Amino acid sequence: MAVSSRLDQNPQIVERTKTLAFQQNRGRNLLLTLGAGLVFILLLWFFTGLGSAKLTQALALFAIWGVATVSLNLINGTLGILSLGHHGFMLIGGYTTALLILPDDARQRILDSGRSAMTETTVGLSISNLFNAIGLGGLTGDDTLWLRFLLALFAGGLMAALAGLIVGIPSLRLRGDYLAIVTFGFGEIIRLSASTRIFAPLTNGALGFAGVPSDFGKSVWWTFGILAFTLFIISKLKYSSYGRAMESIREDEIASEAMGVNLAYHKVLGFVISAFFAGVAGGLWVSWLGNARLDNFLFTLTFFFLVAISAGGTGSITGVLLGTALVIFVRQYGDPLEETYAISRWLEFIGIILIIAGAAFLLYRSFNRSGKRLPDWSVWLFTANLVILLLGSPVFPAINLGKIGLYIFLIPFLVLPFLPNVGDKSKGVGWIVYALLGIGVITLLIGGISPGAGWLTGTFRGFGMRGIALAILLIVIMIFRPAGIVGRHEFSWGWLFRERLDQPTDEERKQDAWLSNPELNRAGGAAAVDTEEDA
Template sequence: MRNTLLTLATVGLAILGLYLLTQAEGSSGLLSALTLIFIWGIAAVSLNLINGQLGILSLGHHGFMLIGGYVTALLMLPEKERAPFRTRLLSDWARNHLDLDKWLRGAGLDFIANSIDLKFVVALFLAGLAAAVVGVIVGAPSLRLKGDYLAIVTFGFGEIIRLLPNAPEVAALTNGPLGIKGIPGDAGTVWWTFFAFLFVLWFLSRLKFSSYGRAFEGIREDEIAAEAMGVNLAYHKVLAFTISAFFAGVAGGLYASYLQSVDTQTFNFFVTFFLLVAISLGGLGSITGAVLGTAIVVLVRIYGGFLEQPYPAYVGYLGGAVVMLSAFAFSAYIRKARRLRPVVETKHLIFGALGVALLFVTVLFRNEPWMTQTVQFFGLRKILLAVILILIMIYRREGIMGRAEFSWKLIFGPREDIPTEEQRKQDAWLSNPDLNPDAAKKEDDDASA
C-alpha cells in the first residue's frame, strides 16, 4: 500500500512539474528533450524485453519502428496533405482509402472521428498491431536460430523493412523515397508521449514480474532447463518478439507525429544502435536501466553540442584527465560498495595514473603555443557515448543498474550493511557455545591444533 501511494504521489509530482514547465518561458528545448526521452524510452524498454529479459540479440528494431511510423502517417494524414502534388507517388487507392477518418465515420463512430486525440489512440494501436504482425512473421522462422546467426537475420529483416518503402511496387502505399509529410503533431507532444511512456512502463513491469516474465528469464539463463520445467520455448520467444514489436511500432508512430514527417532515413540502423547503447549503459534486463540509459543518450546528443565548439587545446587535455580520473574514482567506489578486494586493481591504477599525468601536463604547459591553439573536433557527442559505453563495459559490464529495478525499498528500506534484528539473533546463536556446541567444539579443536 505504501509503495502504491508513493508511486502515485511521484506520478502526480511529475505531472505537476511538466505542467509548470509547459507554462514557463524558454522551456521549449527542455520539453523537446523530455519528449524524445519518452519516445525513445518506449523503444528502449521494448527492445530490452528481447535483448535483456529474453537474452536474444535483435538488431532489427528500427524496422518495426518504421512500420509504426508509416501506418500512423497514412492513417492520420489530413485531407489537404493527401493532394496529388504532395503525395505524387501515392496511388489513388491509398490516397482515398487509407484514411482513418473515413473508416471511423463509415463505422458510425463519429465521436471518435471528431476527436484528434481518440483518432491517434486508434492509429497508434493499429500501428503497433501492424508491427506486431510483422514481428510474428519475422520471429517465427528466425527465432529457431541462436547467437550471432539470429542477430544477422534480424538485422537483415530490419534493413529489408527499411528499404522496402522505396521499391516501386510498394511506393504506391508509402510515397516512395519522398516520404510522407504533414502528419499532425498532436501525438508528438510532451503530454501524449509522457502518458504513453507511463502505460508502457506499467505494462512491461507487470509482464516482467508475471509468470511470463519469469519464463523469459528462465529461457535467458538456460533454455534446456527452462524447457525441462515445461516452458514452451517457441511460444514464449515469439510472444516476447511480438510484444516488443508492438511497442516499437507505437514508438515509431509517436516519433513520426513528433517530426510530422516520415521516410526511410528516419529509422535507419543507427536508431537500433543508439537503443542498444542505451540499454547496455543502463543494464540489460532492467527496465529502470533502459530508461536511465535512454536519458543519458538523448541528453548527450541534444546538449552535447558544446563539445564540438572551437576550444583551446588544453581544454581537451583537461577533459581527458577528468574522464580518466572519474573512471578511476567510479571503479574504486563500485568495488568498495561490492566489498571486492583489492579495492583498486592494476588496470584502474593505469587509468588514474594517466589522468594525473594529463592533468600535470595541462597545468605545467598551460601557456605553451601548442596548448593555446584553437582546435575543433566534430562528432565528439558520438565519441563521448562510445567512451562511456567502453568504460561501462570495462568497469561494470552489467550496466549501471545491472538487472535490478528501482524500488522504494532502496530509499526507505533497511540498509544492507546494517544487520537486521533477525541477523543479530542468528549471529548470537552461532557464537553462543551453550546454544551451538558444535561451534564451540570446532573452536577448541582449532585452538589445540
C-alpha cells in the same frame, strides 16, 4: 500442482503466505507510488510551464524513446535475445500512423507533386475516410483528432506486431549472435525495401510524408501517458508467469525447456509484444518529428536504444529509463559539442578529458581492490571537481572559471597519483595512467598557452562528437560494468528505506519455530509430508 493445493488447505501456511515480507507494506507502497506519480505530474506541469520549447521536446522525446527502450528491453533484457531490428519495427509503426492520420492538405500535396509514387487508392487510406465509410462522419473533425491518432497508433502497433511475428519465427531455429544478425538483417530489409516500387505507393518512397500532426508527439501529456501505459503492461508481463518463463529462457534455454517452458511460444510472444510497443513508439516518433522519412529510421536509432539499455541495466525497467534519460540528455543537450571552436580550445578540452580519465582510472583501481583504500572524501572531491570542471570546461562554459580557475581545479587530479594508497597499487598499469596524465597536461598547456602559434589558429568542427561520446560511454560500461549502472535490480520503496526484505520478520520466525518444533507440530511440517508421499 498437487503440492500447492495442499499448501492452500493448511491454515498455518495460508496465514504465512499472507504475511510474506515483500507483501508487508503493500498499502504503504501503493500510496507512495501514487504520491510519487502525483509529484511527477506536478513536476512535469512545472517544467512545461517554464515555456522552454527545448526542455518540453526533450521530455517528450524521453517518453517516446522510453516506450521504445522498455519494449526493446523485453527482448534484450528479459528474453535475453540480442535484437537489433527495432528501427524496422518503429519504421512500420511510424509509417502506418503517419499514413492513417495525415491531414487532407498534405495528401493533396502528395497527389499534386509529380515525383510522388502514391496512387489515388493509397493516398485515400486514412481513418477519416474509414469513419466516413462506416457512417461515423461526425468524428472526422479537428477536435477528435486524438481519437484518430490513438487508433492510428494502435494500428501501427498491430502492423509492427505482425512484423515481429515474422521476425520471431526464425528465432526458433537460431541462437545468440546469428539471431542478432538476422534481426539486424530484417530491420535493414524493412528499411531498404520501403523505398522500392512495391512499397512506395504506401510509403511514398524516399520522399516520405511531410506535415504529420505533431500535437501528440510533442505533447508531454500524451507521450508520458502512453509511456505509463507501456510501463504498466510491460511490468505486469515481467512479473507474470510469462515473464518468469522468459527470464528462465534468458538464464538457460536448454534447462528451461527441460522444465517445461515452451520456448517457441514465449520467444514469439516476446517479439510480438515488443514489436507492438516499438510500433507505437514509431508512431509517436513520427509525430514528434512532424514528418516520416526513411533517414529517421536508421540503425543509429537502435544503437541509441542499445546504449540506453546497456548503460541503465539490461533487464531492469527502471535502469532502462535511467539510461534513456542519459542518452536523451546527450542527444538533446550535447549540441555545443558539435559546434565550431578554435583548435586551441579543443586541445584544452581534450587535455581536461585525458586528465580526468587518468584520475578516474586510478580511483577505479583503488576502489576495486581489497585492502588499503582511498578515504571516502577523495571520491567526493573527485566528483565535485568533475562537475565543476565539466560545467566550466572550454566547450561547455556554463560557469566562467577563467584559465587560472580551470588549472586550480585540475590540481587534485594531478596530485592523486602521488597519494600513498594509490601510487603503490597501480604499478601494473602505472604507465598508462602517467601517460594519460602527462599527455593531458601537455595538450592542455599547448592549447592554453600558445593560441597564436601557426596551425593552432584554425577552427575545427566537432562533427559527430555526440555519437563518439555515447559510443565511448557504451564501451566503458561494457568493460567495467557489463550489467549496467543498476544491473538487473528494479527500484522499490523497500530498497529506498533500506528494508532488509530477505530477512524473515518476527512473525515468520515464530512460524518457522512452530514448523520445526516436533512438540508443537506432530506432522513435521509441510516438507515432511511431501517427502513421505513421494517415497
